[in-house]
Amino acid sequence: MIDKDVIIVGGGAAGFFAAINIAEQNPKLNIAILERGKEVLTKVKVSGGGRCNVTHAEFIPSELVQNYPRGKKELLGPFHQFMTGDTMAWFEARGVALKIEEDGRVFPETDTSQTIIDCFLREASKHNVSVLYNHALKTICKRQDTWQIESTQGAFRSKQVLIATGSNPKVWKLLETLGHTITPAVPSLFTFNIKDSRIKDIPGVVVTDVIIKVLGENDLCSEGPLLITHWGMSAPAILKLSAFGALELAKREYKFQIEVNFIKTPFEDCIDTLKALKQTLARKTVLKLPQFNLPKRFWQQLVLASGLTAETRWADLNKQELEVLAEQLTKAVFQVDGKSTFKEEFVTAGGVDLREVNFKTFESKLHEHLYFAGEVLNIDAITGGFNFQNAWTGGYLAAQAILER
Template identity: 75%
Template sequence: MNVKDIIIIGGGAAGFFAAVNIAERNPRLTVAILERGKEGLQKVKVSGGGRCNVTHAEFIPSELVLNYPRGEKELLGPFHQFMTGDTIEWFEKRGVALKIEEDGRMFPITDSSQTIIDCFLNEAKKHKVEVLYNESVKKIEQSSRNEAVDFEHRFKIETQGTTFYCKKLVIATGSNPKIWKLLEAMGHGISEAVPSLFTFNIKDERINDIPGVVAQNVAIKVVGTDLFSEGPLLITHVGMSAPAILKLSAFGAIELAQRDYKFEIEINFIKQSIEDCMGGLKDCKLTFAKKTVLKAPQFDLPKRLWQKLVLASGISADMRWAELNKQQLENLSAQLTKAIFKVDGKSTFKEEFVTAGGVDLKEINFKTFESKLHKDLYFAGEVINIDAVTGGFNFQNAWTGAYLVSKAI
């Protein structure tokens, strides 16, 4: 039998952050992490292409919460307690300096996720946090008064080989269906998990053979819904990706799952009305009369994308601007501002698995991240029904939740 003051289930970002902060704030407590894998912090390792996108340079809580399709309302208070600036300071105090990239994402200046992993492992060792690997939790229950341990140790946790008892329990297992089932058995409501960050699979002549092309600022909507996003668009070997798509996938996670990832999107490649576009093309017809349309890209579009859209408008490869008729101008305007693409399926975005779903937000006290159903049971990270767009926001939710848990404990 193994008795601890605090047990954290899950050795990922939220689990380590909670454990280290608890042990540092109160060195008398015995703190242990139970991790099912043979090593922890695996998501930290692969995040940001192995560089670890620690957080995002957004320093206003009311602006930061807009990046959370689920959790926007609930995180406003917590972000006033522990925010991006606090994250930066926490890591810098422990020798890890962060840098801001052009798009606002923040990484360790070493550009290596190992820096973050080493920081956590060193802090855990320094503050005597016991990290137990290959401990897959099979059962969680509240211990009864007659068990061979004082009633202060209210939780009983069974793994494949050991029974643990603890006074306070922190669940930081991320999107783990097995743990959600155990929590359901304890009476917690679980919102069904669906993928939240994914790219769109699209087979279309207009984007065939041009992977790697980026349209810098597009507007996209999912036809027949209110889902809308703006930003860069990347054409890939299987379809489309980059922030404009990933934002749609996050905010539309539930609706797009219900459609079995078969739907249509309308893309405005130049963020102009069809009328303004038409006016611009008429000007081009006069200004570039003798030039070949295919070889004269407009609206700052990448050349290869422009050429695909021109050909899709029924304009031949050798046609000059002066030769365009009204119908061809209208077709090109439509391709530039209202292009419809059929999405058929999704692909995982890099290795960054993010899901919508988890412990029902109404069952959590967001001042402390404690369960409203069970005293001394806490949650941190993606185990709860909070998720974010890509860019370091999911980690910020983990740091904030874990910090408030540690403060409460």
């Protein structure tokens, strides 16, 4: 049985962040990270297409929490303690230069996630944090006031344990044996599989700003850029909808209809604009001149889907044809039949029930000296660096609570 002052289960973003913050502030503590795989920080490596989207340049806590379908209420207090600006300052103080992109996402200036990984490994080594590979968690139990942990490679004892294993069903099952409630995991952040003649031949086309809603008895709606892909639709408008609708869309087994307004204009206003175009562009063909700032190939698909031909001129449009075109622009319905994982960034909704955690310290309300950080909790966010910010904030506040003990 190996004794440690602090054991962190999980060698990902939250685990490393907590370990380094503890070790920096109290070098006397003997800290170990138990990682089940042969590599650490694997999610950091693939995040942001291999560039690592460290956080998001949103500096108001009440605004930041709007990006969390689950965890919004619980994270408001923690974000007042450790925020996006604190994250940026933390990395820059350790030699990682960061940059803010136009959409608010924050990346290392090097544009490679290896910069973040190297920073963590360097800091962990510098502060004598033991990183133990191939140590999958087998059992965890408490004897008096000490935690006993058995991994696939050995047994450990520690007063303080932080669980930062991400979406790991085996760990969730072990936590259930300790009395914790686990919200079942369902995918979040996924793209929509859609087979439709309107988008079949135009993968790669981007419509810059749309409104999408899921049809049925709910109020699921999102807006933002939309990307046509080989398998359907993606980009922020879809990913946001998938995150906020994760539970509802799972219930529907990922078969549902969406209605898309491609021009963010009400149907009636669109009709008025089309009538004006009928006058001003009377002799021009409808197909050749894209309107509403839509990409040309996309405009042409919607025109053809409205039953118009390549020769139809604006002057030829009757009332019914104007209405059908306006419907395609503002109320286009698509059948979604399944989902695809968004790149390698697999995010789930689900995890430790948030009512069982003290969010001042990220400590279990059921067991003293047991802490959680990151996606092991039932917290998830839309794409853009928000999931990592949850990991940094949780890891930091858990570290401060452990240090106080």
